[in-house]
Amino acid sequence: MRRTLTLAALLVLWISPVAIAAQPADPPPEQPVPQMFVTADRCTPCHNGLVTPDGSDVSIGADWQVSIMAHSAKDPYWRASVRREALAHPEARQEIQHECAACHMPMSRYRAKARGGTGRIFEHFEAGPQAPLASRLANEGVACTMCHQISPEGLGTEESFTGGFEVDRSEPLGQRPIYGPFEVDAGRRRLMRSASEFEPEQGQHVQGSELCASCHTLYTHTLGPGGEVVGELPEQMPYLEWRHSAYRETRSCQSCHMPALDDPMPLTGVLGLEREGFSRHVFRGGNFFMLRMLNRFRDDIGVDASSAGLMESHRRTAEHLRSSSARLRLEEAAVEGGRLGVDVVVENLAGHKLPTAYPSRRAWLHVVIRDADGSVVFESGALEADGSIAGNDNDADPARYEPHHQRIETPDQVQIYEAIMVDPNDEVTTGLLAAIRFVKDNRILPRGFDKATAHEDIAVQGAAGADGDFTASRDRVRYQVEVSDDAGPFEVEAELIYQPIAFRWAHNLRQQEAPEIERFISYYEAMSEVSSEILARTSGTVR
Numbered sequence: 095m096r097r098t099l100t101l102a103a104l105l106v107l108w109i110s111p112v113a114i115a116a117q118p119a120d121p122p123p124e125q126p127v128p129q130m131f132v133t134a135d136r137c138t139p140c141h142n143g144l145v146t147p148d149g150s151d152v153s154i155g156a157d158w159q160v161s162i163m164a165h166s167a168k169d170p171y172w173r174a175s176v177r178r179e180a181l182a183h184p185e186a187r188q189e190i191q192h193e194c195a196a197c198h199m200p201m202s203r204y205r206a207k208a209r210g211g212t213g214r215i216f217e218h219f220e221a222g223p224q225a226p227l228a229s230r231l232a233n234e235g236v237a238c239t240m241c242h243q244i245s246p247e248g249l250g251t252e253e254s255f256t257g258g259f260e261v262d263r264s265e266p267l268g269q270r271p272i273y274g275p276f277e278v279d280a281g282r283r284r285l286m287r288s289a290s291e292f293e294p295e296q297g298q299h300v301q302g303s304e305l306c307a308s309c310h311t312l313y314t315h316t317l318g319p320g321g322e323v324v325g326e327l328p329e330q331m332p333y334l335e336w337r338h339s340a341y342r343e344t345r346s347c348q349s350c351h352m353p354a355l356d357d358p359m360p361l362t363g364v365l366g367l368e369r370e371g372f373s374r375h376v377f378r379g380g381n382f383f384m385l386r387m388l389n390r391f392r393d394d395i396g397v398d399a400s401s402a403g404l405m406e407s408h409r410r411t412a413e414h415l416r417s418s419s420a421r422l423r424l425e426e427a428a429v430e431g432g433r434l435g436v437d438v439v440v441e442n443l444a445g446h447k448l449p450t451a452y453p454s455r456r457a458w459l460h461v462v463i464r465d466a467d468g469s470v471v472f473e474s475g476a477l478e479a480d481g482s483i484a485g486n487d488n489d490a491d492p493a494r495y496e497p498h499h500q501r502i503e504t505p506d507q508v509q510i511y512e513a514i515m516v517d518p519n520d521e522v523t524t525g526l527l528a529a530i531r532f533v534k535d536n537r538i539l540p541r542g543f544d545k546a547t548a549h550e551d552i553a554v555q556g557a558a559g560a561d562g563d564f565t566a567s568r569d570r571v572r573y574q575v576e577v578s579d580d581a582g583p584f585e586v587e588a589e590l591i592y593q594p595i596a597f598r599w600a601h602n603l604r605q606q607e608a609p610e611i612e613r614f615i616s617y618y619e620a621m622s623e624v625s626s627e628i629l630a631r632t633s634g635t636v637r
């Protein structure tokens with residue numbers, strides 16, 4: 095009873111014209127639009143409490159709440175990054191908020207746009223649980239009524255990219271559809287509508303990669319002096335990479351990132367039917383580091399998700415990385431005439447480049463060779479405690495970067511799989527809105543990806559383009575180092591290490607000063623020793 099009253103009271107607030115008028119800087123709406131979104135606490139009472147017979151909790155709300163997408167607006171790295179862009183391009187401060195909110199604060203931004211206004215970001219930063227609905231929706235990030243209201247219209251087309259999804263703008267609460275994969279009977283539809291004001295409706299488009307592509311295909315505007323748009327950067331392209339790979343025919347984004355249960359499971363804790371193909375809302379990806387950061391600085395950041403839940407999500411992400419992203423092996427190993435030669439072969443198992451998406455992600459080879467006494471005779475790619483890579487030019491000097499290598503002969507050469515951006519003056523940058531193109535993109539290609547026919551937005555850039563050993567799903571790197579023949583046998587150990595937020599990307603934020611930037615860099619420095627995870631390792635003896 096108490097809950098019903100609270101819901102009713104909130105509802106009055108949401109739809110009342112007073113609440114709408116309380117956002118003074120919006121231009122008068124050309125057309126009034128209904129309230130389109132609600133917070134997840136309207137959905138989770140029924141879609142939680144789901145436990146498999148063997149006792150694992152697969153609750154939809156609980157899984158979502160500890161995912162990265164539920165934190166897209168509170169993410170301290172994102173906040174620092176938006177602040178940096180707004181300070182670096184002050185004339186475009188408003189446009190930047192509109193642009194960066196599209197996917198990270200999608201619900202408040204979509205509604206503002208539908209009403210003829212623009213997306214806001216900074217005013218939501220200090221908002222607490224008592225804040226107006228727009229702020230609470232903003233801070234929920236990518237939530238239930240966002241994904242489940244995206245209409246099939248235009249999905250997969252260019253218009254749908256960069257947050258260009260469509261949501262119905264005409265129906266009021268009470269008549270709004272929530273799309274899902276199943277057919278739901280009239281009684282259960284009514285039940286959900288009466289409690290949540292949304293009605294489940296079958297829409298198979300939710301199972302297509304094109305739904306994810308609307309936010310996971312990102313073209314960023316390059317800003318010149320005075321904030322004018324001078325170009326466009328294909329910043330995040332996992333969907334287009336996937337579409338150019340063998341997975342296009344076999345695996346959707348959902349099939350890897352929302353793994354389906356083998357056994358039937360009801361969708362709700364109340365009156366559920368056993369359903370085949372229940373997909374978990376874990377959205378496991380690569381950013382174990384941010385999940386850990388959210389937990390460690392939870393009070394400071396204002397995180398609601400439980401500590402145990404976030405650490406479970408961290409564990410799941412690290413486990414996914416170790417089991418499903420890459421394989422390594424050694425080939426052609428020999429010692430001859432004072433030289434040890436060995437090929438390290440890396441294989442990408444993901445459905446897109448490895449790494450993919452946000453350009454701060456990098457993976458690299460750490461190779462150590464020891465002699466018969468166990469003394470290190472060669473090492474390339476060691477991780478330092480501050481999160482930098484020994485021998486990497488870009489970590490040492492922001493103006494330079496490590497090229498793609500076919501052959502590694504000295505410890506200051508490191509094979510790093512990454513995307514390096516430059517501005518219109520060809521200077522290396524990590525400024526998202528300063529960048530106009532990539533000068534290096536040797537992220538490992540997925541299976542079936544033909545680099546010769548790839549569209550320029552997903553093309554290999556730099557020396558990897560001409561490297562015949564850099565092909566679909568793999569790279570082969572020759573290590574050739576001087577050794578004394580009689581010091582063997584030698585032990586070769588190779589690791590592929592992954593770091594979601596590279597050293598340079600964190601530290602370059604300092605080019606601007608703001609509390610969000612200071613805060614994030616202090617978190618990064620406190621945690622740099624746990625900023626990476628080993629994706630794969632192998633070793634062998636060379637005589």
Ligand code: HEC
Binds near residue numbers: 175193194
């Ligand atoms: C089209 C949707 C979209 C838009 C628009 C967008 N982002 Fe993102 N952003 C994403 C996605 C998706 C990821 C996660 C990708 C990944 O994990 O590699 C992300 C990740 C990030 C991260 C890394 C967060 C972390 O914890 O590692 C930062 C920083 C960021 N975005 C900043 C921005 C800024 C600044 C803007 C505006 C200039 C912006 N984003 C606009 C979709 C978007």
Ligand code: HEC
Binds near residue numbers: 137156158242275300
């Ligand atoms: C990032 C987008 C996204 C978010 C956020 C999201 N869902 Fe889903 N949901 C999906 C997709 C995609 C499917 C279908 C998966 C498939 O079958 O391939 C789905 C499926 C479902 C199903 C059917 C059962 C199942 O898991 O297969 C229910 C019920 C559901 N979602 C409820 C919710 C609720 C409640 C929330 C908020 C707590 C939520 N969803 C948040 C994308 C999302």
Ligand code: HEC
Binds near residue numbers: 361
């Ligand atoms: C009163 C309980 C209740 C609430 C609250 C509730 N739902 Fe549901 N939901 C149901 C029931 C019952 C079904 C149908 C289950 C079935 O047929 O197996 C359902 C089905 C779904 C489906 C699957 C639809 C399909 O066609 O595949 C989605 C998605 C969904 N709900 C999302 C939401 C979202 C989002 C919210 C919050 C706005 C919400 N639910 C609130 C009870 C509820």
Ligand code: HEC
Binds near residue numbers: 197382
């Ligand atoms: C409304 C926009 C939106 C939609 C739709 C969307 N995403 Fe996301 N997704 C984001 C944003 C924004 C982030 C990054 C949040 C951050 O890092 O702060 C993200 C992050 C992720 C991550 C975590 C990446 C990491 O580095 O760990 C995964 C996995 C993911 N999304 C999968 C999906 C899948 C699968 C779908 C389709 C079912 C989907 N997303 C649909 C906006 C969206």
Ligand code: HEC
Binds near residue numbers: 310
């Ligand atoms: C065959 C399984 C598979 C498919 C299909 C797949 N992914 Fe992934 N994805 C992975 C694995 C494994 C990782 C972790 C390794 C990595 O970071 O690339 C990952 C990581 C990610 C990340 C985080 C990447 C990072 O390094 O920040 C995002 C974002 C993402 N996937 C989005 C998508 C989208 C969008 C699609 C559909 C177009 C998709 N994935 C299809 C397996 C898959």
